[in-house]
Amino acid sequence: xxxxxxxxxxxxxxxxxxxxxxxxxxxxxxxxxxxxxxxxxxxxxxxxxxxxxxxxxxxxxxxxxxxxxxxxxxxxxxxxxxxxxxxxxxxxxxxxxxxxxxxxxxxxxxxxxxxxxxxxxxxxxxxxxxxxxxxxxxxxxxxxxxxxxxxxxxxxxxxxxxxxxxxxxxxxxxxxxxxxxxxxxxxxxxxxxxxxxxxxxxxxxxxxxxxxxxxxxxxxxxxxxxxxxxxxxxxxxxxxxxxxxxxxxxx
Amino acid sequence: xxxxxxxxxxxxxxxxxxxxxxxxxxxxxxxxxxxxxxxxxxxxxxxxxxxxxxxxxxxxxxxxxxxxxxxxxxxxxxxxxxxxxxxxxxxxxxxxxxxxxxxxxxxxxxxxxxxxxxxxxxxxxxxxxxxxxxxxxxxxxxxxxxxxxxxxxxxxxxxxxxxxxxxxxxxxxxxxxxxxxxxxxxxxxxxxxxxxxxxxxxxxxxxxxxxxxxxxxxxxxxxxxxx
Numbered sequence: 001x002x003x004x005x006x007x008x009x010x011x012x013x014x015x016x017x018x019x020x021x022x023x024x025x026x027x028x029x030x031x032x033x034x035x036x037x038x039x040x041x042x043x044x045x046x047x048x049x050x051x052x053x054x055x056x057x058x059x060x061x062x063x064x065x066x067x068x069x070x071x072x073x074x075x076x077x078x079x080x081x082x083x084x085x086x087x088x089x090x091x092x093x094x095x096x097x098x099x100x101x102x103x104x105x106x107x108x109x110x111x112x113x114x115x116x117x118x119x120x121x122x123x124x125x126x127x128x129x130x131x132x133x134x135x136x137x138x139x140x141x142x143x144x145x146x147x148x149x150x151x152x153x154x155x156x157x158x159x160x161x162x163x164x165x166x167x168x169x170x171x172x173x174x175x176x177x178x179x180x181x182x183x184x185x186x187x188x189x190x191x192x193x194x195x196x197x198x199x200x201x202x203x204x205x206x207x208x209x210x211x212x213x214x215x216x217x218x219x220x221x222x223x224x225x226x227x228x229x230x231x232x233x234x235x236x237x238x239x240x241x242x243x244x245x246x247x248x249x250x251x
Numbered sequence: 252x253x254x255x256x257x258x259x260x261x262x263x264x265x266x267x268x269x270x271x272x273x274x275x276x277x278x279x280x281x282x283x284x285x286x287x288x289x290x291x292x293x294x295x296x297x298x299x300x301x302x303x304x305x306x307x308x309x310x311x312x313x314x315x316x317x318x319x320x321x322x323x324x325x326x327x328x329x330x331x332x333x334x335x336x337x338x339x340x341x342x343x344x345x346x347x348x349x350x351x352x353x354x355x356x357x358x359x360x361x362x363x364x365x366x367x368x369x370x371x372x373x374x375x376x377x378x379x380x381x382x383x384x385x386x387x388x389x390x391x392x393x394x395x396x397x398x399x400x401x402x403x404x405x406x407x408x409x410x411x412x413x414x415x416x417x418x419x420x421x422x423x424x425x426x427x428x429x430x431x432x433x434x435x436x437x438x439x440x441x442x443x444x445x446x447x448x449x450x451x452x453x454x455x456x457x458x459x460x461x462x463x464x465x466x467x468x469x470x471x472x473x474x475x476x477x478x
Contacts, residue, residue, distance in 0.1 A: 008337055012337060015341060016344070022348055022352070026355050030355050030358070033359035034355070034358050037360075041366075159366075163300075164300065164304075164367060166454070171367075215453070216450075
């Protein structure tokens with residue numbers, strides 16, 4: 001069937017309008033649910049650095065919100081570790097992904113403080129966001145440091161588009177558990193962070209700064225390494241300040 | 252036009268049963284004899300990529316069934332109005348819209364799955380099965396038949412990727428749907444006994460091997476030979 005050019009142009013225009021309306025309509029209708037899912041996912045990720053993924057998995061969305069508001073406080077610091085108070089900045093509002101594009105000394109750095117239920121003074125650990133590049137797209141996560149400001153209490157990692165089964169394994173609890181108990185400062189007090197090594201199946205339990213790699217996902221692993229090193233160094237001033245504080249308190 | 256008069260004659264016949272023999276064949280043919288993956292060798296890319304674990308594979312299968320069946324249906328309704336010179340673009344626009352809707356729904360209600368499948372949902376648009384069925388069937392058949400045809404083809408794709416995923420997850424990660432099977436078996440037999448997982452199965456190479464074995468078994472049974 002041969003149609004005239006006018007028919008083809010009108011047909012494609014009408015089709016485009018109908019499909020466009022359908023798409024924007026579905027985005028409008030689903031928008032609130034998506035926002036909620038994203039906010040909830042962020043809370044789960046933050047919590048994932050301090051409690052196990054299995055515990056979070058069985059929580060209802062209400063329980064997640066409740067746990068978050070009872071156990072997690074937050075603050076925002078700059079690169080020198082000084083708290084930012086002016087301008088109504090809150091940690092939840094800082095978008096680490098957007099700040100990532102700014103130079104390091106102009107970013108706002110949120111800190112999430114995991115404390116005993118209802119008592120913000122009894123701090124259990126400090127949670128810092130991470131952001132960097134994987135193989136295909138962005139990777140990010142949260143790392144929890146114990147109150148000695150050196151030992152890793154837990155980590156959650158997430159990604160935008162890593163290969164399922166390979167780089168995407170950074171989201172698995174088994175991979176993340178490899179970081180627990182490792183230390184970010186060496187004996188001389190130098191920040192060395194933790195390196196994910198190439199290859200899989202080796203035992204690094206005696207080395208405080210190395211973890212086993214993911215087979216077939218070395219580039220994603222390197223991305224995680226760079227991300228950890230970069231963000232821990234951005235927070236170094238804050239971390240050092242807090243660790244000297246707790247040392248004084250310990251005396 | 253001759254095509255229209257022909258259809259009018261057909262309409263006067265008594266209505267065909269909802270699941271007549273011919274229509275059942277539309278669904279069952281693509282399962283084995285005309286399987287899109289193992290016989291027509293379409294949609295290989297995603298069968299290699301998403302099949303490391305059962306759960307994302309299942310979500311992928313459901314998404315593909317939804318997209319293929321519905322795009323077949325929609326295109327078949329539109330088939331007599333579509334200008335032949337821009338038909339591929341029209342088909343793509345419809346498929347892309349459906350895929351985006353699937354992706355938006357997953358983002359709202361199954362955010363974890365949305366994160367895990369990430370790019371592969373979007374890549375359903377380029378899945379050859381979708382375009383193949385639209386060109387080969389929906390453009391020339393009635394809506395309901397096209398719906399069944401799309402459903403059947405997607406089902407043929409689904410059972411293949413689920414089978415591949417089953418073996419890959421079992422041998423690669425020692426689990427099925429995330430439930431540790433190897434650990435359980437090892438626990439039953441004794442402390443000294445462990446079943447090792449095979450890292451090869453997690454890589455796309457593992458999918459090729461499993462897929463090859465399925466094709467081999469299937470062609471031995473059906474006697475299909477490529478011409």
